[in-house]
Amino acid sequence: MVAPANNAVDRLLAALPKRGDGGARFAELGFPTTRDEDWRFTSVAPIAELEFTAATGDAAANLEASVFSEIDGPQLVFVNGHYSSELSDLDELPDGVEISNLAAAVFKPCEADDAFGALNAASFTDGARVCVAEGVCFKTPIRIYYLSTGGDGATANIRNHITLGPNSKATILESWTGADSAYFNNAITELSAGDNAHLEHVKFQNESPAAFHVAGLHATMGRDCRVAHHSIALGGRIARNNIRARLDGTGIEAMLNGLYLPHGKQLIDHHMVVDHLQPHCESHEYFNGILDDHARAVFHGRIHVHKGADKTDAKQTNKNLLLSDNATVNTKPQLEIYADDVKCTHGATIGQMNAEQIFYLRARGLDEDAAHRMIMHAFAGEIIARIGCEPAREELDRLVWDRLEDK
Amino acid sequence: MKMLEIKNLKAGVEGKEILKGIDLTINAGEVHAIMGPNGSGKSTLAQVLAGRDAFDVGEGSVTFNGQDLLELAPEVRVREGLFLAFQYPVEIPGVNTTYFLRAAVNAVREHHGEAALNAVDFLKLMRQKINLLELDESLLKRSVNEGFSGGEKKRAEILQMALLNPAMAVLDETDSGLDIDALKVVANGVNTLKRADNAQLIITHYQRLLDYIVPDFVHVLYDGRIVKSGGKELALELEEKGYDWITSGELQTA
Known part of the structure; x- marks a missing residue:
């Protein structure tokens, strides 16, 4: 097992542009295996078997038939991980709202503790940068499109950076779509919401059913902020969302809300860790899945209530509807509580039509x-x-x- | 005019016979009550009439307005006018109550060749009916029965009955769990819906409901059979003597 994996790591790093540590950390970690607890139900072997190439820009790409097209406002477009200034529209941004592609050369990514994060840090090409200044309430939804037009094995590492200043407000709508091929997107979004900031973040993931999608959302939240993340996951042969939320302030309300609809031989995996570090915070996870054919889904939700995070109100529900006898769900709601006087519930159901x-x-x-x-x-x-x-x-x-x- | 005719109906679940030969005829304009102790088969009868396939019907026949009821799918039974108010109304999270009610009303209308109601017309119809049952309009924005109190669920069942306007309504323990005020509202709703050309079959465990909905006939169900039938005074007698009167065997030998 080790030899082919290393081989895959070498092939992948050889194909991609490099920065930072040049992929040393990723090479050290290697592709995770199902012996790794965090990847127990999701084998990434089909990714490691790809004939990797670096995804390149595509001038012929277009936004036809894209979701959210009826909504006016700024849009950022990335084609195969590269910024498309032709398709993007960033006119008339108000003061205090900065939206651009990531100034890749200047940006220093946060440290990664997992293989895909390390790969991303070493090889990302570009991504979205959204920065809303203190006290700015931007009501127009900000749309970010990720189009993939590459062939089998075309690999893009995408890095997004979203910062909301204190008392600011924004809505971000993401769309992930692509050509019917086995491309591979590996994305990391760093999200920081300041004190009393309000953010709604919608991720519509409708990649090709042949494609691979691994995405990390690393959110840190300030006191009294309200963050809602919605993951609507339809696509991908293997689609994995790693969501990490740090509630490091009092009075935070965080919602992780997700729907996954795999069919055929798709596998859609949501892997969440929510850390409650301060008292009086609420976090709610609601995930529903409808599975057909031979599809699989994984729900892993861990809520970690740290010492001192008293009066935490954390709720986790995962409900699954199986339309086929051959569909499989692995669900693992978890609570780890080290604080006093908390209200924590979790529950999971898997069933046929009632x-x-x-x-x-x-x-x-x-x-x-x-x-x-x-x-x-x-x-x-x-x-x-x-x-x-x-x-x-x-x-x-x-x-x-x-x-x-x-x- | 004969509306519902049940002849020697036998039904059970997983090989266990629960209904052991029911005979009952209900004419238009009549209100019948079926009383009986727990386990006598009351709810099974209600569910079999509505077409729940969890029960196997063995022998017997049920004729509803001249049709073989047992041959009809559950949805066709209600479209043809046989409505069941559930003992335990089912919660359906995510299905908006108004949307559900309009779908139900329009399914029945379309079956009769009437045009479907649009949202505006439906809302008018619903507002008329909802006042009758003293239901809070905000319930209609919630998911079907989800988070409703026991009384709200039962009143919502009668609201559905009012909207679907059935020829024959079967009320399965609609009174169970209701306090006296809620009971009066439900009974008033049911009484208002009574006409010369429809009929009601009230299934109840308690005589109390029959203080407010006065039946023309009372039947006592015990161990899958109707062991005694009579006028409304039978309910009072039953209340006075208790179900022991039946279970002790006294009634059968009397």
């Missing part, structure tokens, strides 16, 4: 098919409904509905 609910709907005149669809829509709708940005919510609701209807 026969009582179906009968109830039929007893009210809906036929069996309509009843099934209504339940399925409800399951997804519960998550979608938490998205505050109305035009995004409505569009995602339609897209998710279309996706479910296709089955």
